[in-house]
Amino acid sequence: MEKMKIAIYGYGNLGRGVEYAVRQNPDTELFGIFTRRAPETVKPALEGSKVFSASDITRYKDQIDVLVICGGSATDLPKMTPALAADFNVIDSFDTHADIPKHFAAVDEAAKKGGKVAVISVGWDPGMFSLNRLYANAILPDGKDYTFWGKGVSQGHSDAIRRIEGVLDARQYTIPVQAALDSVRKGENPDLTTREKHTRLCYVVAEEGADLARIENEIKTMPKYFSDYDTTVNFISQEELDRDHKGIPHGGFVIRTGRTGENNGSNHVIEYSLKLDSNPEFTASVLVAYARAAYRMFLRSEAGCKTVFDIAPVDLSVKTREQVIAEML
Amino acid sequence: MEKMKIAIYGYGNLGRGVEYAVRQNPDTELFGIFTRRAPETVKPALEGSKVFSASDITRYKDQIDVLVICGGSATDLPKMTPALAADFNVIDSFDTHADIPKHFAAVDEAAKKGGKVAVISVGWDPGMFSLNRLYANAILPDGKDYTFWGKGVSQGHSDAIRRIEGVLDARQYTIPVQAALDSVRKGENPDLTTREKHTRLCYVVAEEGADLARIENEIKTMPKYFSDYDTTVNFISQEELDRDHKGIPHGGFVIRTGRTGENNGSNHVIEYSLKLDSNPEFTASVLVAYARAAYRMFLRSEAGCKTVFDIAPVDLSVKTREQVIAEML
Numbered sequence: 001m002e003k004m005k006i007a008i009y010g011y012g013n014l015g016r017g018v019e020y021a022v023r024q025n026p027d028t029e030l031f032g033i034f035t036r037r038a039p040e041t042v043k044p045a046l047e048g049s050k051v052f053s054a055s056d057i058t059r060y061k062d063q064i065d066v067l068v069i070c071g072g073s074a075t076d077l078p079k080m081t082p083a084l085a086a087d088f089n090v091i092d093s094f095d096t097h098a099d100i101p102k103h104f105a106a107v108d109e110a111a112k113k114g115g116k117v118a119v120i121s122v123g124w125d126p127g128m129f130s131l132n133r134l135y136a137n138a139i140l141p142d143g144k145d146y147t148f149w150g151k152g153v154s155q156g157h158s159d160a161i162r163r164i165e166g167v168l169d170a171r172q173y174t175i176p177v178q179a180a181l182d183s184v185r186k187g188e189n190p191d192l193t194t195r196e197k198h199t200r201l202c203y204v205v206a207e208e209g210a211d212l213a214r215i216e217n218e219i220k221t222m223p224k225y226f227s228d229y230d231t232t233v234n235f236i237s238q239e240e241l242d243r244d245h246k247g248i249p250h251g252g253f254v255i256r257t258g259r260t261g262e263n264n265g266s267n268h269v270i271e272y273s274l275k276l277d278s279n280p281e282f283t284a285s286v287l288v289a290y291a292r293a294a295y296r297m298f299l300r301s302e303a304g305c306k307t308v309f310d311i312a313p314v315d316l317s318v319k320t321r322e323q324v325i326a327e328m329l
Numbered sequence: 330m331e332k333m334k335i336a337i338y339g340y341g342n343l344g345r346g347v348e349y350a351v352r353q354n355p356d357t358e359l360f361g362i363f364t365r366r367a368p369e370t371v372k373p374a375l376e377g378s379k380v381f382s383a384s385d386i387t388r389y390k391d392q393i394d395v396l397v398i399c400g401g402s403a404t405d406l407p408k409m410t411p412a413l414a415a416d417f418n419v420i421d422s423f424d425t426h427a428d429i430p431k432h433f434a435a436v437d438e439a440a441k442k443g444g445k446v447a448v449i450s451v452g453w454d455p456g457m458f459s460l461n462r463l464y465a466n467a468i469l470p471d472g473k474d475y476t477f478w479g480k481g482v483s484q485g486h487s488d489a490i491r492r493i494e495g496v497l498d499a500r501q502y503t504i505p506v507q508a509a510l511d512s513v514r515k516g517e518n519p520d521l522t523t524r525e526k527h528t529r530l531c532y533v534v535a536e537e538g539a540d541l542a543r544i545e546n547e548i549k550t551m552p553k554y555f556s557d558y559d560t561t562v563n564f565i566s567q568e569e570l571d572r573d574h575k576g577i578p579h580g581g582f583v584i585r586t587g588r589t590g591e592n593n594g595s596n597h598v599i600e601y602s603l604k605l606d607s608n609p610e611f612t613a614s615v616l617v618a619y620a621r622a623a624y625r626m627f628l629r630s631e632a633g634c635k636t637v638f639d640i641a642p643v644d645l646s647v648k649t650r651e652q653v654i655a656e657m658l
Contacts, residue, residue, distance in 0.1 A: 020590050024470045045591065101655050121658055128464070130658045131642055132601075135457070137657070138618040138645035139611070141353045185604070260614055261349050262374065266606035268614075272461075273602075275514070277595035282468070285589055289467040309646075309653050313460055314638040316467035324638050326430050328466070329450055329459045 003029040004295050005063065006288065009054065009084065010070035011035045013248065014093070016045045017284025018068050025288055027318050031064050061087045065298075066291040068092075068284075082106040085305070086114030089294045091287050093123040100126070108305035117298040118305045122290045123283040124274055125149070129254045131308050132272035136256035140268060143258025146184045148176035148197060152250025152279065160225045161202060164218050166210030169238060171245040173201040176253065187257045187267040193228075200231040203245055205238045250279035289316045332358040333624050334392065335617065338383065338413065339399035340364045342577065343422065345374045346613025347397050354617055356647050360393050390416045394627075395620040397421075397613075411435040414634070415443030418623045420616050422452040429455070437634035446627040447634045451619045452612040453603055454478070458583045460637050461601040465585035469597060472587025475513045477505035477526060481579025481608060489554045490531060493547050495539030498567060500574040502530040505582065516586045516596040522557075529560040532574055534567045579608035618645045 006022050008015045011033050022030045023046065032050035035042045039051040052060070057067075067088040071077045077094045084090050085107050094103050100121055111118040121127065125147070133145060154174050161170035180197050183190045190196075202219060206212055216233045219226055236244075251274040260266045276282045290308070293315035297306065314321050319328075335351050337344045340362050351359045352375065361379035364371045368380040381389070386396075396417040400406045406423045413419050414436050423432050429450055440447040450456065454476070462474060483503050490499035509526050512519045519525075531548060535541055545562045548555055565573075580603040589595045605611045619637070622644035626635065646653050 017590070024589070026470075097658065100658050101651070104654060126658045128468075128599075131464070133657045134642050134646055134653055135460070138621075138642075138647070139457075139614045141355075141647070260353070260610040261346070261607055266610050268606060268611050269602075269604040270457075271600075271602045271604075273598075273600045275598040275600075277597060278590055281589040281595050282597050285468045292467075307654055307658055309643040309650070309658070310641050312639050312641050313463050313467075317463055317638075318467070318470070321638070322430070324463055325433060325636055328462045329426065329429050329455045329636055329638070 001027060003027055004292065005029060005031040005065045006291055007031040007057075007060070007064045007067050008033045008070060009057065009067050009080065010076065011037075011042055011044075011051075012070065013280035014284055014287075015068075015070040017278070017281040018070060018287060019045050019049055020281060021285045021288040024285075025292070025318060027292065028288060031060070057084070058087055064088060065295050066091060068287050068291055070284075078103060078106070081118065081120060082110045085110035085116055085118040087116070089116050089291075089298045090118045091122055091291050091294055092118075092120050093127070093283055093287060094121045095123065095126055097126065104305050104307070112304045115301075115303045117294045117302060119290050119294050119307065119311070120305060121307055123286050124276075125252065127283075127286055127308055128274070129252065129272070132254045132270075133256070134309060136254070136258075136270040136272075140256055140258025140260070140270065142260070142264065143256050143268075144189050146192075146255045146257075147252065148181060148255075149252040150174040150176050150198065150250070152252070152276070153245075153248050155248075157200065157202075157225055160222060161204060161219055164215055166207045166215055167204055168207055169205040169241055171203045171241060175199045175201055181253065181255075184255050184257065185269055185271065187269060189257060195229055198229060200226055200229045202231065202233045203236050203241055204233060205241050206235055247277065248279045249277055250282075251275040292316060292318070330356060332356055333621065334358060334360040334394045335620055336360040336386075336389070336393045336396050337362045337399055338386065338396050338409065339405065340366075340371055340373075340380075341399065342609035343613055343616075344397075344399040346607070346610040347399060347616060348374050348378055349610060350614045350617040353614075354621070354647060356621065357617060360389070386413070387416055393417060394624050395420060397616050397620055399613075407432060407435070410447065410449060411439045414439035414445055414447040416445070418445050418620075418627045419447045420451055420620050420623055421447075421449050422456070422612055422616060423450045424452065424455055426455065433634050433636070441633045444630075444632045446623045446631060448619050448623050448636065448640070449634060450636055452615050453605075454581065456612075456615055456637055457603070458581065458601070461583040461599075462585070463638060465583070465587075465599040469585055469587025469589070469599065471589070471593065472585050472597075473518050475521075475584040475586075476581065477510060477584075478581040479503040479505050479527060479579070481581070481605070482574075482577050484577075486529065486531075486554055489551060490533060490548055493544055495536045495544055496533055497536055498534040498570055500532045500570060504528045504530055510582065510584075513584050513586065514598055514600065516598060518586060524558055527558060529555055529558045531560065531562045532565050532570055533562060534570050535564055576606065577608045578606055579611075580604040621645060621647070
């Protein structure tokens, strides 16, 4: 069997995750890493991974089966994915929920022009969480949805703390409130405020002599990021932060409760949860599974922008249809 | 919007569940119930539901969009589904895992002959659990699968107890072992024996004067059903059984743990769980969602036997593709 050739476009934590994930899948191989930095300055995680300049990518358009675009949603992906989708089958993890329809339209136009398949917003939220929302809603039309995130590191909140004067480094964990989770699982259908769903836990390294009370107050009162939450601030040393908080764990829960039957008397709880040691490595693993599906759809001459909702589960599996029916159904 | 006309073939707990589920979905309406009994002896759960004789069904083949076949997997479905799949779009909940490939082949031939869509083995296991096994395996190739069932009523085990001399009635609950679940969730990758995964809890109504010790021993030593499990037997009165154990709850857990990254150093846990007050009503709700998908596929001129693996999630939703992308992704 000829292996599917996957290339990585953008090389940070997510790109490294894709590099590892490609190694785990027997039907994929890494064509190479494309970087906007000088290629010779980039050291791949795995021996043998080739590094190319991003500006040369169209030269390789006939040699790459799927391009996994590992850029940020704020500024990179809205430009990169539409620009690359006419020449390559592409996957991205665009996660600005409100802007997905706009991104979809731009990518769809490019992909259809080039006869390629693009899959956007792949990962776990959006991605696996979205899928579970859709399945659970289709099964239980009369019900209520809940999504909880964490325990996990929020990069955006960590960055927001780092911008405060006197802060050298910070790590912020989002934590679901256990009592809220318990109530949802019991089918109590609670209406939960922002504060009732999640708490925020911050580890902060401050400059020597900094006013810790001021920093703590600035964090806790920061609009949007912290003011609507119960927030705990712990000041620790850089050594402690590096030693105890270097991982990028995350996860969460998608729960739908709903009622059926006579007088809606039967209650049901559908729950999907993830507990991830590495957010970027898990996201990368989802991206590679959808790269497989994208390539299969391309081989069947389907073109245009797709989401996880459009892709039949069988296309994600390394196994044949006969195998999954016999072994997994 | 014209509503999709759904008919129920076979009217027991599952059929009643479909009748209720159709009422919950705004784009479906019940054409009627087909029964092998005398139609006038069947009282539908909902006012206005029409009852027809199963032997007349082909008369209505142009008026029914999807037929939900609510028969047993042991003897009914292997005959019914292939027999009906040439004339109707059909859904069944065939759940004898080992015989699925054979059932698939028979149904596929009939459905292709008639240009119809058949979806087999729909429900939660097989069904939603199968989907979650496939998704989790595609994402984490290097990992381990676990399925736990319960707490829930096993009809087969309850029936087996009822066949023992001196037993008037019985209800058997399958219960997952909490310590095993905890170990799996921690990523310890335990190898679990049958006994370590589930216990069995039995409520038994015995004839007056029956030898309770003998009955208990016959249950606990029954091969396949109980001998490999830690089994608890409680003798209760018929009144207690009817009062406390009339529901048909079920549920369970599909968990995959897997590793990624440098030296496989990151552990991930994907968990899907169901807690169902009514096993047949929930299964029926899944059947109706897949009836929607079957009919959409039929309208697109796709024909043949399908499974949950073949169906793009978007086809299950009452909402349009644009809506689910905007609202659920």
